[in-house]
Amino acid sequence: MKSILITGASGFIGSFLVEEGLKKGFETYAGIRGSSSRQYLKDPAIRFIEFDFSSLEKVVATLEDCKRRNIRFSYIIHAAGITKANHKGDFERVNCQNTIHFIEGLRKTGMIPEKFVFLSSLSAFGPGDPKTYKPVMLSDLPRPIELYGKSKLDTEHYICSQNDIPWMIFRPTGVYGPREKDYYVFFKTIGRGIETYIGREKQVLTFIYVKDLVRLIFDALNTEITRKSYFVADGKEYTTEEYAEITKRIMGKKTLRIRFPRWIVKSLAFILENIYAPFGKIPTLNMDKYRIMSSMNWRCEIKPLEDDFNFKAEYDLEKGVKETYTWYKANNWL
Numbered sequence: 001m002k003s004i005l006i007t008g009a010s011g012f013i014g015s016f017l018v019e020e021g022l023k024k025g026f027e028t029y030a031g032i033r034g035s036s037s038r039q040y041l042k043d044p045a046i047r048f049i050e051f052d053f054s055s056l057e058k059v060v061a062t063l064e065d066c067k068r069r070n071i072r073f074s075y076i077i078h079a080a081g082i083t084k085a086n087h088k089g090d091f092e093r094v095n096c097q098n099t100i101h102f103i104e105g106l107r108k109t110g111m112i113p114e115k116f117v118f119l120s121s122l123s124a125f126g127p128g129d130p131k132t133y134k135p136v137m138l139s140d141l142p143r144p145i146e147l148y149g150k151s152k153l154d155t156e157h158y159i160c161s162q163n164d165i166p167w168m169i170f171r172p173t174g175v176y177g178p179r180e181k182d183y184y185v186f187f188k189t190i191g192r193g194i195e196t197y198i199g200r201e202k203q204v205l206t207f208i209y210v211k212d213l214v215r216l217i218f219d220a221l222n223t224e225i226t227r228k229s230y231f232v233a234d235g236k237e238y239t240t241e242e243y244a245e246i247t248k249r250i251m252g253k254k255t256l257r258i259r260f261p262r263w264i265v266k267s268l269a270f271i272l273e274n275i276y277a278p279f280g281k282i283p284t285l286n287m288d289k290y291r292i293m294s295s296m297n298w299r300c301e302i303k304p305l306e307d308d309f310n311f312k313a314e315y316d317l318e319k320g321v322k323e324t325y326t327w328y329k330a331n332n333w334l
């Protein structure tokens, strides 16, 4: 039986990856922290391993313990990471340094798997050209516009330079679905009857429903392909207004549209960031957030997914939002 380790298993994407691992008949190991919630990891077939990636020594100790217990991983999906941080250095420490410790530890203990999948992000490349609206291509020069994306890109650079690691890198655009907490805020805002925008320019968004992403990753494990990276999106694109229209229709809500001029949001983000700076902290509205919210083109190239994995998303936004909304309602999130 093949085995799989999923790090970040307690998170949104990780918990779906664990479910798929079990469904596919893998011996499935959930890599979590001592403090991680097991709310979505209730299946008794899940085997837990507590990882502390903060030092190479700690990773090695955990992997040595796995070896003693005859645990080997055919595949590893490294989904542990942060998309938000309180302190500027956290992105680099958690997303990049921890991944380096993990990979060095795998090498040191002779535990390198048949495939090591790293969950990066479209943010590692940054948005596309706001004038031409051309999609970001694999051949483009990466231009992350914020610390999160930069930390993912730094991690990618490290991984790609490791000749003995059979890596694959997936760079999803915004992932949404049940259990997700960022798009959830948008649902809540619409629920309150408010629809907010920054500026008047057309903003093009892309999405991937969590179940499509997870299916794609498992299909990729099943191929001979390694040492390749891919952007992941559902192949459709939506303006911010279309996204709101779909969500409103499904939620049965009418809203008041409020448009903030860019300069107001930018100034506020700048001021807040400077107030928090002496404490080494990052406010919720910060310059990185502003850059993301005010980037007009989040299209990306996905043809390689079709070519290599015959990938076709089963969920468009309408279907995905419907399922997500139903879950939020059923779980009293809305």
Ligand SMILES: NC(=O)c1ccc[n+]([C@@H]2O[C@H](COP(=O)([O-])OP(=O)(O)OC[C@H]3O[C@@H](n4cnc5c(N)ncnc54)[C@H](OP(=O)(O)O)[C@@H]3O)[C@@H](O)[C@H]2O)c1
Pocket (backbone or CB within 6 Å): 007, 008, 009, 010, 011, 012, 013, 014, 032, 033, 035, 036, 037, 051, 053, 078, 079, 080, 081, 082, 083, 094, 098, 119, 120, 121, 122, 171, 172, 173, 174, 175, 176
């Ligand atoms: N959601 C998206 O739209 C999106 C898009 C592109 C890429 N990604 C990437 O996909 C991955 C999963 O994202 P997600 O949306 O599922 O995020 P999430 O729900 O916040 O889950 C993050 C997971 O990482 C773990 N983690 C955080 N800090 C850690 C640390 N210092 N050591 C060990 N584990 C740690 C968390 O463990 P705890 O539960 O213990 O905190 C959790 O299991 C991330 O790498 C993210 O960058 C996400």
